[in-house]
Amino acid sequence: MSKPARLPKGAISPREAVLRMAPYSPPTAGRADKLRLDFNENTVGCSPRVIESLKQQLDAGGLAVYPEYGAAKAAVAEFFRVPQDQFIFTNGTDEAIQVFINTYVDDGQEVLLLRPAYAMYRFYAEVAGATVREIDYDGPAMEFPLAGVLDAITPSTRAVLIANPNNPTGTGLSLAAIERILKRARKAVVFIDEAYFEFSGVTALGQIERSPNLFVSRTFSKVYGMAAMRLGCLFSHPANIAYLHKAQSPYSVNTLAVLAAQAAVRDTAYIENYAAEVLAARELLCDGLERLKIGYVPSCANFVLIRAGRRAVEICDQLRGQGILVRDRSYEAPGCVRITVGTREQTRRLLGALEEIWLQR
Amino acid sequence: MSKPARLPKGAISPREAVLRMAPYSPPTAGRADKLRLDFNENTVGCSPRVIESLKQQLDAGGLAVYPEYGAAKAAVAEFFRVPQDQFIFTNGTDEAIQVFINTYVDDGQEVLLLRPAYAMYRFYAEVAGATVREIDYDGPAMEFPLAGVLDAITPSTRAVLIANPNNPTGTGLSLAAIERILKRARKAVVFIDEAYFEFSGVTALGQIERSPNLFVSRTFSKVYGMAAMRLGCLFSHPANIAYLHKAQSPYSVNTLAVLAAQAAVRDTAYIENYAAEVLAARELLCDGLERLKIGYVPSCANFVLIRAGRRAVEICDQLRGQGILVRDRSYEAPGCVRITVGTREQTRRLLGALEEIWLQR
Numbered sequence: 001m002s003k004p005a006r007l008p009k010g011a012i013s014p015r016e017a018v019l020r021m022a023p024y025s026p027p028t029a030g031r032a033d034k035l036r037l038d039f040n041e042n043t044v045g046c047s048p049r050v051i052e053s054l055k056q057q058l059d060a061g062g063l064a065v066y067p068e069y070g071a072a073k074a075a076v077a078e079f080f081r082v083p084q085d086q087f088i089f090t091n092g093t094d095e096a097i098q099v100f101i102n103t104y105v106d107d108g109q110e111v112l113l114l115r116p117a118y119a120m121y122r123f124y125a126e127v128a129g130a131t132v133r134e135i136d137y138d139g140p141a142m143e144f145p146l147a148g149v150l151d152a153i154t155p156s157t158r159a160v161l162i163a164n165p166n167n168p169t170g171t172g173l174s175l176a177a178i179e180r181i182l183k184r185a186r187k188a189v190v191f192i193d194e195a196y197f198e199f200s201g202v203t204a205l206g207q208i209e210r211s212p213n214l215f216v217s218r219t220f221s222k223v224y225g226m227a228a229m230r231l232g233c234l235f236s237h238p239a240n241i242a243y244l245h246k247a248q249s250p251y252s253v254n255t256l257a258v259l260a261a262q263a264a265v266r267d268t269a270y271i272e273n274y275a276a277e278v279l280a281a282r283e284l285l286c287d288g289l290e291r292l293k294i295g296y297v298p299s300c301a302n303f304v305l306i307r308a309g310r311r312a313v314e315i316c317d318q319l320r321g322q323g324i325l326v327r328d329r330s331y332e333a334p335g336c337v338r339i340t341v342g343t344r345e346q347t348r349r350l351l352g353a354l355e356e357i358w359l360q361r
Numbered sequence: 362m363s364k365p366a367r368l369p370k371g372a373i374s375p376r377e378a379v380l381r382m383a384p385y386s387p388p389t390a391g392r393a394d395k396l397r398l399d400f401n402e403n404t405v406g407c408s409p410r411v412i413e414s415l416k417q418q419l420d421a422g423g424l425a426v427y428p429e430y431g432a433a434k435a436a437v438a439e440f441f442r443v444p445q446d447q448f449i450f451t452n453g454t455d456e457a458i459q460v461f462i463n464t465y466v467d468d469g470q471e472v473l474l475l476r477p478a479y480a481m482y483r484f485y486a487e488v489a490g491a492t493v494r495e496i497d498y499d500g501p502a503m504e505f506p507l508a509g510v511l512d513a514i515t516p517s518t519r520a521v522l523i524a525n526p527n528n529p530t531g532t533g534l535s536l537a538a539i540e541r542i543l544k545r546a547r548k549a550v551v552f553i554d555e556a557y558f559e560f561s562g563v564t565a566l567g568q569i570e571r572s573p574n575l576f577v578s579r580t581f582s583k584v585y586g587m588a589a590m591r592l593g594c595l596f597s598h599p600a601n602i603a604y605l606h607k608a609q610s611p612y613s614v615n616t617l618a619v620l621a622a623q624a625a626v627r628d629t630a631y632i633e634n635y636a637a638e639v640l641a642a643r644e645l646l647c648d649g650l651e652r653l654k655i656g657y658v659p660s661c662a663n664f665v666l667i668r669a670g671r672r673a674v675e676i677c678d679q680l681r682g683q684g685i686l687v688r689d690r691s692y693e694a695p696g697c698v699r700i701t702v703g704t705r706e707q708t709r710r711l712l713g714a715l716e717e718i719w720l721q722r
Contacts, residue, residue: 007600011573012550014464014604023607029431032423042425051419058412058419062393063621064403064586070390091452094610102488103375107468120610127463127608189373212372225425228616239368243375246384247488249455249481254615255589260424 017107017129024119031325035346038325040167040196040303042225043342046260047270050226053263054256067251072258076233079265080218085238086208088245089231091252093195096217096234098124101159103247104189105130109158112149116168116332118193121161130158142169142297142305142333146177153184160185163193165200168329168338170299172200175207182211191215196301198223198275199282205235212237220257222302223271223278224264229257278302281347285339288351292358302341309335311358318357324350378468378490385480392686396707399686401528401557401664403586404703407621408631411587414624415617428612433619437594440626441579446599447569449606450592452613454556457578457595459485462520464608465550466491470519473510477529477693479554482522491519503530503658503666503694507538514546521546524554526561529690529699531660533561536568543572552576557662559584559636566596573598581618583663584632584639585625590618639663642708646700649712653719663702670696672719679718685711 007013026039036043069089077084090096097120105111107129113121115134125132135148144166153160160181164173182190190213192204197218204216216235221227231253234244264271285304289296295307308315312335316328327338341347368374387400397404430450438445451457458481466472468490474482476495486493496509505527514521521542525534543551551574553565558579565577577596582588592614595605625632646665650657656668669676673696677689688699702708 008573008598010547011598011600012465012548014608015467017467018464018604018608021607023603024611025606026427026611029429031426031429036426039427041427045422045425050424054419055416058415061406063411063589064406065392065397066387066400066402066582066588067591068390068392092610092612094612098610103379104373106376106378107490123610129468186371187373212369221427227427227612228424230428230612230615237369237372239372242384243379245386246382247375247379249453249459249484250385250387251455251588251591252452254591254618256617257615 017126021123021126024123035324035349037340037342037346037350038327039227040222040301040340041227042223042274043340043346044225044274046225047264047267049267049270050260050263054260057256057259062255067253067255067258069253069258072262075262075265080205080233082205082208082235083238085241087233087235088241088248089253089258090217090234091232092221092230093193093217093219093232094120095252096232097121097161097191099234099244099248100189100191100215101125101128101130103244105159110156112152112157112160114145114149114162114166116329118163118167137166137169137171140295142171144171144173144177146180149181150184153181153188155187157185157188159189159191161191161193163195164202165196165300167196167301168303168305168333168336169297170301170303170305171297172202172300175202175204178204179207182207182214185213189213189215191217193217195219195222198271199278199302200300208235208237212240215240220261220264223275226257226260226264229260230254231257231261277343278341281344282341284344285341285347285351288355292355294358303338304341305329305333305336305338307335308337312337315354315357319353322353324353378487382484382487385484396685396710398701398703398707398711399688400588401583401662401701402588403584403635404701404707405586405635407586408625408628410628410631411621411624415621418617418620423616428614428616428619430614430619433623436623436626441566441594441596443566443569443596444599446602448594448596449602449609450614450619451578451595452593453582453591454554454578454580454593455481456613457593458482458522458552460595460605460609461550461552461576462486462489462491464605466520471517473513473518473521475506475510475523475527477690479524479528498527498530498532501656503532505532505534505538507541510542511545514542514549516548518546518549520550520552522552522554524556525563526557526661528557528662529664529666529694529697530658531662531664531666532658533563533661536563536565539565540568543568543575547574550574550576552578554578556580556583559632560639560663561661569596569598573601576601581622581625584636587618587621587625590621591615592618592622638704639702642705643702645705646702646708646712649716653716655719664699665702666690666694666697666699668696669698673698676715676718680714683714685714
């Protein structure tokens with residue numbers, strides 16, 4: 001959607017917080033027939049068992065019935081090895097962020113974010129009318145600015161949102177660093193977004209019981225290949241979960257999404273194989289980038305942020321011309337392009353096209 | 362979820378607005394094998410064409426891809442005879458209410474509601490920290506209290522939310538009455554929830570272009586038989602839509618939900634037949650209630666609120682024992698039970714069971 005039309009006579013102006021917000025419209029149309037290396041999705045699709053299970057469910061009926069989450073919750077809890085009262089299902093990670101902010105952050109309170117980071121942290125903080133403070137990832141490796149974050153946490157800090165690994169930098173964070181943040185931010189709620197956990201292996205999920213200010217999110221949109229289904233999980237201490245539950249719509253998650261998750265967690269081999277393939281492909285991509293002398297940020301996730309300098313937009317456009325989608329991130333990381341890592345075969349195709357474009361000058 | 366556990370040492374207390382809220386946990390488990398007359402769903406299921414279309418989509422793949430709404434938006438716009446810039450898809454009507462409130466209502470502003478009404482109006486108003494003012498439906502027919510609402514609208518009123526027909530009363534509102542409210546509430550935003558429109562035929566959708574403070578919601582959860590899919594539409598003037606869009610997550614709606622809607626609006630005969638069946642069944646139900654001398658509120662929707670007095674809970678329990686679910690609404694309408702109207706056959710079964718219970722004293 002483009003910029004708001006002029007308000008007609010008699011229209012009511014929205015809240016100041018909404019007026020101030022920048023519109024966020026990620027480019028998602030006409031992607032179907034392309035090699036999609038632009039949204040960090042699973043590039044080969046979800047487990048065939050998920051499709052099979054959904055088709056059976058469709059035959060069994062039940063679309064007319066409001067969602068029931070019980071059976072799926074039990075299966076997913078077992079998979080994550082947590083009790084059922086330590087998480088809620090969310091409508092993608094987006095709703096996890098929203099419910100977290102709505103439960104804890106009042107108008108005018110301070111929310112600490114990293115920059116660049118996933119746009120929806122800032123989005124929901126702004127909708128809530130919060131004051132956003134941002135600490136930059138910097139240096140050539142865009143390492144997590146731990147000292148800066150620890151310094152920035154003050155008694156005024158109400159919430160801290162961190163992605164581990166971070167998007168779009170791919171930067172990871174150690175468990176020890178998270179523990180230091182949790183200790184420093186004793187008076188704040190801390191949200192660790194683990195959307196790309198399966199590629200890094202570092203998780204704060206084991207800290208839930210002893211860190212009552214910790215919230216961890218996971219998603220089925222990335223390695224699980226279910227971005228279309230919109231399903232996430234938000235984990236925390238049961239006492240916190242009860243409050244999150246109060247601020248959440250009782251039916252925000254689609255029935256087919258939880259049924260798909262139930263099938264997905266039964267096929268762990270599929271996920272493990274895909275994650276292993278991505279790690280091998282990421283190595284291939286980084287080797288290729290080095291050969292071409294294209295700078296990049298070392299990544300713990302299924303994407304790599306490359307330094308294309310002034311050629312960022314050109315590279316994205318030319319790749320698109322060859323049916324390959326990557327994402328220009330110049331607006332938040334000057335000269336940078338984010339490339340999703342899929343299979344080795346897809347990576348070879350990408351590298352071939354990139355080499356041709358890169359060397360033609 | 363039961364009442365919040367005691368917060369562990371070191372936990373952060375949520376916002377005051379959340380602490381004050383009553384938990385809302387509608388009873389939705391173990392409904393699958395019962396005659397479900399408790400949630401105003403379509404009791405025979407969605408169009409078989411919806412199921413067919415979804416199965417084809419599953420075969421075609423695409424679950425790994427973030428939602429694209431373009432084609433579905435075009436089909437749904439054509440069906441509702443509105444331009445595409447006059448509505449957004451929402452994750453059920455719940456998200457329509459939430460985005461509306463988040464776009465227009467600031468902490469402490471006044472929101473005017475009816476009572477009893479759909480619980481989520483109050484829910485999202487409270488999450489936003491709004492001050493809620495409620496006007497009662499009253500009298501034996503629980504007519505819409507137009508004079509009371511008009512009186513209650515003051516320069517402090519920021520938003521008015523009305524369901525037409527209303528749930529759980531079934532009470533309808535004329536277009537002329539809505540126009541009076543829109544005029545009186547010139548400085549407020551007015552939300553008309555038309556979840557049950559297909560049973561009443563009265564809609565404010567035609568007023569969108571000339572009433573810049575009007576917002577209308579529709580849903581695919583009721584007559585369309587797609588409650589599991591969570592899909593709604595929120596209509597307003599394009600200038601307002603642009604603001605709503607700013608405050609909405611870009612991927613809140615599941616891909617299969619919009620594909621299902623695309624198929625559903627191609628099978629209008631199915632919906633018209635079902636709505637006609639419900640109207641015939643509602644007449645049958647009301648005749649039966651009169652025969653049994655059970656009072657009820659005249660309804661414009663696919664449910665009837667009956668006056669069971671002190672026997673409300675007993676009736677619900679005994680019907681459940683016979684595999685029929687209805688909904689006790691005593692907590693908001695003393696002595697009242699809400700019965701969803703399905704087919705005539707289902708209504709006969711309900712009436713048979715109800716008669717047996719009602720006469721046994």
